[in-house]
Each structure stands twice: as C-alpha cells, then as structure tokens.
Amino acid sequence: MKIKGVSYDVGRVMGGNWRPVFDPKVVYREQEIIKNDLHCNAVRICGFDIGRLMTASECALKLGLEAWLSPEMWDKSQDETLAYITRAATAAEKLRTQWPDKLVFLVGSEITLFMQGILPGRNVMERMGGIMKNPADWKTGKYNLLMNDWLTKANESVRRVFRGKVTYASLVWEAVDWKLFDFVGVDHYWSVKIKDQYVEMLKPSFAHGKPVVITEFGFRTYKGAATSTEGMAGDLRDLDKPGPSVIASYLLNEALSSFFGVQLAPPRMKLKEGNWERDEAGQARALVEQLETLDHAGVDGAFIYAFVSPTAPYSDNPRNDFDMNSHSLVKSYEGGKHGTTYPDMTWEPKEAFKAVANFYANH
16 A cells, blocks of 8 residues: 555634634644654645645644645535635645646535535435435436546536545545546445455446545544444434534524624534444454555545544543544543643543554554
8 A cells, every 4th residue: 555644634614613623833743643653744734714724734744744625615506615615726726836736626526415516415414315215316427427427527617726646535436437537445344234245345446547545544442333234323313302402502603703803612412322432443453454455445545534523522521532433533621721741632542543553663
C-alpha cells in the first residue's frame, strides 16, 4: 500500500461545526504526530471553511505529507456547491505551485447523499431515508446520470483553476465515470452483511486502469461495532428522539452563526439505551484486519476515518462516553484536560492508534 493515510477534520459543518476550536499550532502539532508517530505519509483534510482547509493543507505539506484536500459543503444546491468547490480549487492551486506533486484535490464526497438535486430530499437524512425505502430506484441508473453530469461540470471547473491531480470520494454503489479523474476513490466501510462480498465489491474499481484508493473507512469504539450489520457500525446516539433541548441548541447555534459569526459545539444527543461497553482492542483489531484485507486486495492506498473527534469526548461514565460512538484513533477530553502521552494535546491515543502505527510502520 503506497498511500498510508488518515482523515483529518478541520470542521465539517452539519448542525454545528465539528471542530469548534481551530488552532493552527494544534493542527501543525497533530499532523506532526500523524507523520512521525502514526507513520502516515498522507492525510485527507476534510471540512467546510476554505481558510482552515488551506492552513491545514499547508501544515501537512510543510511536514512532507501528501495532502488530499476534501472541501465539503453539505445540503446546498448544485450551483452553490460547484461555486464553492471552484473557490477552494483556486485557493489550492497556490499551494500546489509550491508543492507540485504533493496535493490532490477532491471535487466532492458522496454527493448523491450530501448535495441537493440528485436524490429527492431537502437534506441528507431525507435523501438517505428515501433510498433505503426504495432501493430499486437506484437500479434505474437515473441518479447516476445526474451525478455524473454534475461531476463532469465540477471536474471541468476545477481543472481550469487547479493543475494537480483530481479525484472524487464515492459511495461504493455510485457508478462514477472514472475517466474524469486521476484516482478511483471509494468510501468503503466493512460490515457483517457484506463480509463475503467486501473485496468482490471493490473489483469493478480496478477495471479503470487507475490507482484505487479507499478514501474512507473505520470502526467505532464500542463492543460489537466491528461485527455490526451496519456499514458504519451503528450510531449509538438517539437520532430519532433528540429532545427539545437538543433542537433548541441547534437553533441557537444557527442563529449565533448567522448573526454573530459564533459557532458552538454541536449538541451531543443522548446515547441510546443499552449496555454499551467500551472496546478499544476490538476497534484496533478490526482496523488492522481491514488494512490487511485492503493491502492484499491491491489498493494503492487508504484513509482511516478519523484521527480526532473533539465533539465526541471520552468519559469514565459509559452513559456519557461519546467517544465509544466515535471512529477516531484518539480519545478527546473535555474541560481543557491534557493527555499523558502527549501532554500538549487534549486527547490520548487509543489502542487503535498504536495498532495502525505499527501496521503503517511495517508495510
């Protein structure tokens, strides 16, 4: 595997900013750890704010990492998204001229779900619900035609202002016209339902004669996540019953952001009822097993989701341990508490960090 990567969120935005505090010094230090201690040679930098994306990409590039720049604006129209992606590509070209072989630009990520205008629905939850209720609709090919029409426009617009390599992070069931791009990129999560087809599902990706990169995969940190029947290992939050306090927090967050430029942390929904147990060892084993599987399958690279999730903090109390629900390789602390392995960081490596570091160092 040539590309040994991890996903790094600088602030995706949905219901709030997923990285409420952005400190360039912390970003540089974390990416220094990603390179030297996690033994990555690439980082997929995801988020909404273009300034943050450029800052994080420059940090990565200065450290010698390959930066896969993934600007993401969710739940907007096709025209708005295209204009945003083009602005990001224009900014990225300034970095590419300094590091011509180290910057890859992603024109989008799972746009059939995260952008308006392809699947029916005003937001990602409606679109996801619709396709789950009517999976046969996808087989008509109509949505793939709409998707590739937009990707063609995005590819043309980006390449007019960005001279580097370009790709897209697809869902495994999106039939992308890969002639447009320099890499085949697939977000491909493992689950029990597809355990016998996991590698088989990747085989069509190799037919295009281009490097195949798994742009996103990972496992949550609770017992049973690695053997879940769901592709992203079952969200433990009670998404169906957020409660009035959470809804009020979302509305307050949106108002503060719109009128005053203030961004609160996304409100954390309660964990679903259940006897949840933390299982760092299970997460670590599953990640290494999948890395081995992908390596044997012949992919050129992979990006583990994700390095850190500040809005899903760890707690000794299982009812408040939101890190159990997180895919991150480190567990975040609240209240300014610092870790012991890296006393300058407000997190501590999980067992998965050590397991992935060992795999990357020896492959």
